[in-house]
Amino acid sequence: MTTLPPVVAVALVVAVLTVGVYGVAVVDRLVSAVVAGWMVSAGEALAAPLRAVAVAVTRQPVTTEAPDRILWVLAPAAYAGLAAAALAVVPLAPGVAVTDVRTGIVVFGAAEALAIVAIFLHGWAPNAPLPLIAGYRFVGVALSYELLSMFVLIAAAIPAESMSIGAIVESQAGLWNVIRQPLGLPLFLIVAAGVTFLGPLDVVDSTDLAGGGAAEDSGMQHLAWSAARAAMLIAFSAASAAVFLGGWHGPVLPAAVWMALKTAGVATVLVGARHVIARVSPERFVRWAWTVLLPLAFLDLVIAGMASL
Amino acid sequence: MAVSWLARLAADAPTPVFAVAGVDAWGAVQELRGDPRIRLAATPRHAAVLLVAGTILAGHGEALRRVHDQLPRPRAVVVWRAPGTGPAIPALAVVDGSADEVVSAVGRAHASILADPTRAQADLLPDEEPTEWRGVGPFGQGGEGMMGGTPYGRPMAMTGDDRDGLALDQLHLTLGPFLDPLPPGLTLDVTLQGEVLQDVAVDRAAPPVVDHAAPGDPATPAAAARRGLHWLAHALHVEGLDALAGRAAHLASQVAVGDVAADRSADRLARLVTATGVLRSLRGVGAVDGADASDRWRQRLAAIVAALRDGVVPRALEPAPSDDAALAGLLVGVTLTDAVSTLVSLELPGVLRPAVAA
Numbered sequence: 001m002t003t004l005p006p007v008v009a010v011a012l013v014v015a016v017l018t019v020g021v022y023g024v025a026v027v028d029r030l031v032s033a034v035v036a037g038w039m040v041s042a043g044e045a046l047a048a049p050l051r052a053v054a055v056a057v058t059r060q061p062v063t064t065e066a067p068d069r070i071l072w073v074l075a076p077a078a079y080a081g082l083a084a085a086a087l088a089v090v091p092l093a094p095g096v097a098v099t100d101v102r103t104g105i106v107v108f109g110a111a112e113a114l115a116i117v118a119i120f121l122h123g124w125a126p127n128a129p130l131p132l133i134a135g136y137r138f139v140g141v142a143l144s145y146e147l148l149s150m151f152v153l154i155a156a157a158i159p160a161e162s163m164s165i166g167a168i169v170e171s172q173a174g175l176w177n178v179i180r181q182p183l184g185l186p187l188f189l190i191v192a193a194g195v196t197f198l199g200p201l202d203v204v205d206s207t208d209l210a211g212g213g214a215a216e217d218s219g220m221q222h223l224a225w226s227a228a229r230a231a232m233l234i235a236f237s238a239a240s241a242a243v244f245l246g247g248w249h250g251p252v253l254p255a256a257v258w259m260a261l262k263t264a265g266v267a268t269v270l271v272g273a274r275h276v277i278a279r280v281s282p283e284r285f286v287r288w289a290w291t292v293l294l295p296l297a298f299l300d301l302v303i304a305g306m307a308s309l
Numbered sequence: 310m311a312v313s314w315l316a317r318l319a320a321d322a323p324t325p326v327f328a329v330a331g332v333d334a335w336g337a338v339q340e341l342r343g344d345p346r347i348r349l350a351a352t353p354r355h356a357a358v359l360l361v362a363g364t365i366l367a368g369h370g371e372a373l374r375r376v377h378d379q380l381p382r383p384r385a386v387v388v389w390r391a392p393g394t395g396p397a398i399p400a401l402a403v404v405d406g407s408a409d410e411v412v413s414a415v416g417r418a419h420a421s422i423l424a425d426p427t428r429a430q431a432d433l434l435p436d437e438e439p440t441e442w443r444g445v446g447p448f449g450q451g452g453e454g455m456m457g458g459t460p461y462g463r464p465m466a467m468t469g470d471d472r473d474g475l476a477l478d479q480l481h482l483t484l485g486p487f488l489d490p491l492p493p494g495l496t497l498d499v500t501l502q503g504e505v506l507q508d509v510a511v512d513r514a515a516p517p518v519v520d521h522a523a524p525g526d527p528a529t530p531a532a533a534a535r536r537g538l539h540w541l542a543h544a545l546h547v548e549g550l551d552a553l554a555g556r557a558a559h560l561a562s563q564v565a566v567g568d569v570a571a572d573r574s575a576d577r578l579a580r581l582v583t584a585t586g587v588l589r590s591l592r593g594v595g596a597v598d599g600a601d602a603s604d605r606w607r608q609r610l611a612a613i614v615a616a617l618r619d620g621v622v623p624r625a626l627e628p629a630p631s632d633d634a635a636l637a638g639l640l641v642g643v644t645l646t647d648a649v650s651t652l653v654s655l656e657l658p659g660v661l662r663p664a665v666a667a
Binding site for chain 2: 055129140275
């Protein structure tokens with residue numbers, strides 16, 4: 001188990017999430033411009049997140065009638081905190097992890113499961129109908145994909161004979177899990193899209209509910225929530241890179257660079273999916289998750305078990 | 310100094326706009342999605358500028374003022390192509406010209422309130438309860454126990470049997486007339502259990518029929534294609550594909566200026582839309598006379614391509630049930646998501662007049 005000094009660990013998590021959230025905003029701007037057919041310069045894309053922050057700062061936060069003010073403030077903080085907790089168990093290079101605990105995938109799964117509470121409470125807090133509907137809807141959908149996550153993470157732990165994410169990375173020195181367990185990464189990315197409600201699984205802050213869970217957020221409230229979403233996306237991207245894409249393994253470049261490149265690659269795929277894959281109806285997704293995805297996750301587990309015999 | 314630096318940075322961002330459009334200007338507003346200088350927000354809470362476009366019915370004055378007050382301060386109002394017959398609303402700028410002129414005016418209004426927040430517009434409605442406290446029942450709200458009733462005129466959730474025989478909370482809501490995903494002027498009074506619509510009452514405003522966005526003979530292929538693209542831009546936005554919505558809106562503006570490359574762009578757009586999986590996702594949703602929402606999307610896409618590439622004048626899409634009760638019947642028992650997708654895919658008489666290929 002590797003553990004960094006607390007000050008270094010906190011600084012590392014804050015730095016990775018800050019750079020990651022900024023990067024997600026830049027990539028989102030670039031991809032949306034390409035899909036829309038707009039010309040956008042690199043300078044404009046790099047400035048877009050700063051401009052968005054400036055717009056948010058200049059807007060007055062608006063309250064609703066009789067909201068739960070504490071929960072409204074705490075929900076984005078909890079969501080971002082859970083992203084940080086999830087990232088804390090993912091090693092970013094050999095020996096560089098906030099805490100590469102032996103139960104890393106359990107901690108990651110717990111952060112992911114608790115995110116359901118934060119997202120629901122964000123819908124509950126404004127005391128307004130559309131966010132409330134979005135919150136309930138999310139819980140219904142989330143229950144159907146949470147099991148996928150644990151099955152694919154456990155499958156990845158089998159060849160490593162450990163639930164430490166560092167050990168899972170080491171076990172991929174010869175063959176990455178994306179090859180050894182081909183169902184794992186696609187299923188995990190579906191979970192990532194669900195927890196960050198992106199693209200096909202944007203059932204929370206969705207346009208069919210006029211902004212859904214974030215319909216009553218304004219100014220800094222909305223910025224904080226968007227940043228927390230992006231932070232969770234970075235945590236999932238880093239976990240995907242570590243658990244399925246060989247983590248820091250790769251030729252020529254330093255280990256940390258490989259990890260950063262793979263994390264950025266996964267984040268770009270997830271952000272891109274937001275613009276090119278239509279949202280799936282929650283009701284149909286739930287049916288599909290229980291009848292198709294869950295058996296596939298079982299199959300992934302069986303493949304991993306058979307291969308380890 | 311710091312504030313002015315921040316204000317300048319914010320003014321350089323795409324201006325977040327919430328648009329309230331009459332039927333006659335709804336298409337023109339959808340075309341604004343193709344302009345990267347502004348961003349049409351899904352909720353007034355995310356906007357800095359309220360764009361009031363076209364003819365707003367007098368009966369929607371109260372709803373318009375509520376939307377205005379939902380914008381966070383500092384806020385500004387820009388009025389576009391208003392005939393002067395609708396409800397009055399104080400505006401920072403009034404524009405009667407092109408889309409480019411209104412986008413410029415919106416940007417100037419945003420920069421103006423950022424530089425001098427005292428120019429921002431105050432609330433239009435008093436901060437008071439819409440009705441008095443009723444004081445009925447053991448907890449005062451007039452329901453049963455701690456549930457139900459209408460305290461301060463707001464219907465509270467009350468349990469009722471759901472489609473699976475369970476007693477779950479029922480939520481009563483009014484959606485519209487300016488809810489972003491719904492066609493303009495449409496109001497739904499709904500009873501929800503979870504996300505399932507248990508009861509629906511439809512109120513369609515009697516709309517004017519002039520659409521400034523598509524002047525000229527609506528029977529021309531270009532006008533029909535442009536109207537179809539307006540519909541497509543909104544529909545893609547509702548299905549969560551805002552960037553593609555921007556592409557559709559931009560194509561509509563290309564058609565407006567007679568760009569000869571528009572036909573190839575339409576082909577490519579139709580392929581991109583199909584590749585998103587939206588047609589598969591809408592299969593089985595909102596079937597009317599054997600055609601579901603996916604079929605209607607397919608027909609509309611084909612019509613846009615045929616109008617631009619082959620110069621075919623399309624025939625009208627089969628209209629939705631003209632009777633409000635029949636339309637409501639189509640929505641009862643489905644989820645809110647599917648209800649919205651159904652309404653977006655239909656041609657609601659008088660709301661939009663796109664067409665399909667012959």
